[in-house]
Amino acid sequence: MRRNWEGIWLVARRxxxxxxxxxxxxxxxxxxxxxxxxxxxxxxxxAVNFMNRFGGDIILDRLIPFAIxxxxxFPLSFTLLVALEAFVGEKERxxxxxxxxSPLEDxxxxxxxxxxxxxxxxxxxxxxxxxYLLLLMRRPVEFPSAYxxxxxxxxxxxxxxxxxxxxxxxxxxxTTIRAANLMASFVVVPVAFLLQGETLLIFWGNEDVLFxxxxxxxxLSGLLxxxxxxxxxxxxxxxxxxxTLNLKSMWQTFLDRVSGNASSIFEWxxxxxxxxxxxxxxxxxxxxxxxxxxxxASYAWVVLNVPKFIDITPNxxxxxxxxxxxxxxNLDVLDENxxxxxxxxxxxxxxxxxxxxGLISFSTLGLALFIFNMSLIGGVLGAASLINYSPLAVFGVxxxxxxxxxxxxxxxxxxxVLKVGAVLVTPQPDKSLGEVFLxxxxxxxxxxxxxxxxxLAIAAVIEVYVTPQIIxxxxxxx
Amino acid sequence: MIETYDLSKQYNKDFWAVDGVNxxxxxxxxxxLLGQNGAGKTTTVRMLTSLxxxxxxxxxxxxxxxxxxxxxxxxxxxxxxxxxxxYMRMTxxxxxxxxxxxxxxxxxTRTKQSxxxxxxxxxxxxxxxxxxxxxxxxxxxxxxxRALIHDPSVLLLDEPTSAMDPESAQLVRNEISRLRSSRRTxxxxxxxxxxxxxxxxxxxxxxxGKILLNGTLEELKRxxxxxxxxxxxxxxxxxxxxxxxxxxxxxxxxxxTSLRFRVDAPRESNPKLLxxxxxxxxxxxxxxxxxxxxxxxxxxxxxxxxxxxxxx
Numbered sequence: 001m002r003r004n005w006e007g008i009w010l011v012a013r014r015x016x017x018x019x020x021x022x023x024x025x026x027x028x029x030x031x032x033x034x035x036x037x038x039x040x041x042x043x044x045x046x047a048v049n050f051m052n053r054f055g056g057d058i059i060l061d062r063l064i065p066f067a068i069x070x071x072x073x074f075p076l077s078f079t080l081l082v083a084l085e086a087f088v089g090e091k092e093r094x095x096x097x098x099x100x101x102s103p104l105e106d107x108x109x110x111x112x113x114x115x116x117x118x119x120x121x122x123x124x125x126x127x128x129x130x131x132y133l134l135l136l137m138r139r140p141v142e143f144p145s146a147y148x149x150x151x152x153x154x155x156x157x158x159x160x161x162x163x164x165x166x167x168x169x170x171x172x173x174x175t176t177i178r179a180a181n182l183m184a185s186f187v188v189v190p191v192a193f194l195l196q197g198e199t200l201l202i203f204w205g206n207e208d209v210l211f212x213x214x215x216x217x218x219x220l221s222g223l224l225x226x227x228x229x230x231x232x233x234x235x236x237x238x239x240x241x242x243x244t245l246n247l248k249s250m251w252q253t254f255l256d257r258v259s260g261n262a263s264s265i266f267e268w269x270x271x272x273x274x275x276x277x278x279x280x281x282x283x284x285x286x287x288x289x290x291x292x293x294x295x296x297a298s299y300a301w302v303v304l305n306v307p308k309f310i311d312i313t314p315n316x317x318x319x320x321x322x323x324x325x326x327x328x329x330n331l332d333v334l335d336e337n338x339x340x341x342x343x344x345x346x347x348x349x350x351x352x353x354x355x356x357x358g359l360i361s362f363s364t365l366g367l368a369l370f371i372f373n374m375s376l377i378g379g380v381l382g383a384a385s386l387i388n389y390s391p392l393a394v395f396g397v398x399x400x401x402x403x404x405x406x407x408x409x410x411x412x413x414x415x416x417v418l419k420v421g422a423v424l425v426t427p428q429p430d431k432s433l434g435e436v437f438l439x440x441x442x443x444x445x446x447x448x449x450x451x452x453x454x455x456l457a458i459a460a461v462i463e464v465y466v467t468p469q470i471i472x473x474x475x476x477x478x
Numbered sequence: 479m480i481e482t483y484d485l486s487k488q489y490n491k492d493f494w495a496v497d498g499v500n501x502x503x504x505x506x507x508x509x510x511l512l513g514q515n516g517a518g519k520t521t522t523v524r525m526l527t528s529l530x531x532x533x534x535x536x537x538x539x540x541x542x543x544x545x546x547x548x549x550x551x552x553x554x555x556x557x558x559x560x561x562x563x564x565y566m567r568m569t570x571x572x573x574x575x576x577x578x579x580x581x582x583x584x585x586x587t588r589t590k591q592s593x594x595x596x597x598x599x600x601x602x603x604x605x606x607x608x609x610x611x612x613x614x615x616x617x618x619x620x621x622x623x624r625a626l627i628h629d630p631s632v633l634l635l636d637e638p639t640s641a642m643d644p645e646s647a648q649l650v651r652n653e654i655s656r657l658r659s660s661r662r663t664x665x666x667x668x669x670x671x672x673x674x675x676x677x678x679x680x681x682x683x684x685x686x687g688k689i690l691l692n693g694t695l696e697e698l699k700r701x702x703x704x705x706x707x708x709x710x711x712x713x714x715x716x717x718x719x720x721x722x723x724x725x726x727x728x729x730x731x732x733x734x735t736s737l738r739f740r741v742d743a744p745r746e747s748n749p750k751l752l753x754x755x756x757x758x759x760x761x762x763x764x765x766x767x768x769x770x771x772x773x774x775x776x777x778x779x780x781x782x783x784x785x786x787x788x789x790x
Contacts, residue, residue, distance in 0.1 A: 010579055021567045094561030101527045102580045103553040235530050
């Protein structure tokens with residue numbers, strides 16, 4: 001442990017010295033960091049005057065934490081350059097090879113650079129925040145609570161780790177500083193959107209949700225660091241002088257992976273798909289476990305909490321039940337209002353959405369969408385129970401007939417997304433990050449096209465033409 | 479010791495940067511690796527430092543397999559890279575101190591080694607200055623000092639004297655010779671053929687990833703340029719007529735004041751040849767081996783490889 005830390009610190013210390021000896025880095029940083037709190041302070045003064053005139057105390061209370069969050073973010077956005085050029089900059093200057101030829105561990109180099117990348121922006125961010133708070137002491141405003149203040153400082157920290165860990169991944173993979181700078185938008189823009197979301201949370205005033213944001217960002221940062229370490233290869237830093245985009249070769253690699261060794265569609269279903277399913281065994285178990293837990297938890301939450309907000313009297317239950325009974329006839333014309341192709345396309349779109357959400361978040365957002373969907377099922381069953389319908393019967397009659405196919409498809413697609421994320425953060429010898437990405441996408445596509453799409457098509461037909469008939473037949477027994 | 483067998487590296491599935499390289503360099507030997515730009519010298523060196531993994535074959539450096547024990551290989555190798563790779567905002571002494579720490583040297587050894595190397599390469603005075611202010615030659619010397627800071631058993635030097643003035647280059651050559659005599663294993667990649675000739679015990683010529691020739695300078699000369707030639711020069715015009723040449727000696731060229739002979743076994747044939755000339759009353763002014771330079775060997779080898787005629 002001590003040796004590891006020494007190695008990391010050795011790399012980090014040199015980087016620190018190097019940065020702080022360059023006035024071209026230090027002076028603009030100090031200027032930006034010093035000027036912005038004054039601008040923010042002036043804005044606060046104007047806002048205080050304005051709000052006091054119109055009695056906007058609540059907004060004013062939330063404005064200060066928001067200003068602190070923005071002030072903390074501001075230095076992060078421009079000190080990101082330090083992290084972006086961590087490896088690719090050394091490569092361009094020709095200083096990387098002596099370092100790579102040394103007995104330093106990969107993790108020492110990677111984490112050393114990460115440490116500097118995180119510490120430098122944080123130093124300026126916290127410096128800027130401190131200056132703003134000092135200026136704020138002169139204003140007749142209330143300081144944020146200690147809890148809120150801690151959350152904002154943690155959020156700033158999480159932003160820094162997230163942005164820098166992404167920037168370091170870019171720096172390792174990019175071949176030139178120019179390319180790395182171009183890719184910086186992929187870091188700054190999403191985090192700027194994230195910041196807007198967090199601003200909403202601040203103005204909403206729900207501090208616990210803000211804490212969840214800190215937690216989510218920390219998990220994502222951890223996965224990004226893991227991804228960077230897993231795919232850090234000295235060879236790629238030296239071997240690729242020029243990156244060529246060979247679309248034909250990429251397409252061929254993708255197709256080869258999707259088709260496997262099969263020579264016909266029957267062989268593909270006979271050998272390749274079962275092999276894929278075997279590979280998905282563990283993710284499927286995780287997804288199934290998550291689904292059961294989520295459905296049970298959301299069912300219990302609805303049953304226990306909804307009565308606290310809505311007064312469920314026998315009379316109201318009667319009203320809802322008769323509404324359901326009177327509208328059963330609508331099920332006969334379900335295909336006119338919600339045609340099967342629409343359901344199918346909508347479900348396919350959702351599964352692709354799971355993939356994209358998963359790709360940008362190492363599966364975590366994909367899993368979050370899955371959990372959300374499963375919680376809806378639990379919620380519906382909980383609601384059914386509250387109006388005196390048997391939840392098991394509702395599940396068996398209204399969900400299971402098409403759900404056998406639809407839920408299977410959803411489970412498979414989610415498991416495939418989970419596997420993509422897991423593969424991305426796992427070291428793959430002799431494969432570049434691009435290759436790993438392409439192959440895991442092909443693995444997902446194989447499951448998607450071979451199983452998910454056909455299952456969703458069957459499910460859509462059953463949902464429109466069979467499930468309504470079963471509901472009508474079974475309704476008296478519900 | 480450096481050993482390689484069928485060492486090969488493929489890029490982009492269709493380009494072999496290094497193809498089936500077999501080398502053996504013993505401790506106390508210097509191998510000069512010669513070749514055009516892009517011939518595969520740097521890729522070979524990078525595989526020997528465990529920076530690139532071989533696509534095929536194996537290599538052992540200092541007793542360690544480059545694939546299985548990369549960390550041990552790197553700890554035992556001193557590398558001078560194509561670019562000097564200095565951190566421009568670090569002073570010379572800070573730079574050596576930093577790499578001393580990177581190689582895990584204790585403080586006393588670091589100080590001793592840094593002082594010795596800075597003194598030896600004449601950088602002691604410039605040591606407190608940032609290396610960005612150094613001349614090209616000084617940067618090269620500092621980079622070489624970095625490669626030597628941990629006193630490695632194996633040295634891989636890419637153009638060690640490029641950009642240096644003649645005195646500095648001589649200094650570096652002397653240091654390399656000293657390291658050879660202290661039983662270091664050394665590979666030098668260079669375009670400076672005179673330097674390769676002066677320093678190396680073994681020479682390998684690489685072309686498009688393949689080793690075309692490998693051996694001592696004498697072996698290479700014999701293989702490429704044929705048997706050794708000797709020239710007899712005369713004090714005045716002399717007609718040797720039908721000279722009775724001993725076996726294994728052929729007349730290669732003649733002018734009115736000189737004769738050139740191709741000799742298979744000089745030790746046996748030269749005394750007989752001299753006696754034959756004396757018997758003819760040849761006004762012998764000198765008798766010497768015709769110098770054949772590595773440059774001729776190299777250029778002829780390259781010309782043959784490219785299928786063009788070599789005009790010496």
